[in-house]
Amino acid sequence: MYWFSMSVSDSMIVHIQDVKSTKQAWDTLVKMYSTNTQARKMQLKQELHNLQKNKMNISDYFKKVKNLADALAFIGTLIDDEDLVVMTLNGLGKDYSQFRTSIVVSKTFPNFQNLITLLISEEMRIIGTSSNGGS
16 A cells, blocks of 8 residues: 555545555546546646646645646646646746746757756745845
8 A cells, every 4th residue: 555655646645545455545546537537637637737836836836737747647648748848837927937938948948857956946046036135
């Protein structure tokens, strides 16, 4: 059961935390995610496209994006890595406009995993700039 719980995303854990066996956990997830799969797919895609960072820190924002992508993958809909990067960048907000532009015009487009490192550095820069009065 431990291995099973470590293999699923955080958003799925809440649905299986009280089950007694891996079979029960699997059956619970299958039932939850296969029920009306088309509607679920559309809902998850809509959430992913509309997700905004707002006041979340980068780590929390990244987790939300990853959880939505994992939920889509679970029902058989894979999101292309480049599309995931673009959707993540689109939800960042105006504080990240220079960062977003630098990524888009860069000769090497980062993959989704590398993007988190770049975003954490940018978040630290933004926090440092705002705590110094914008200087």
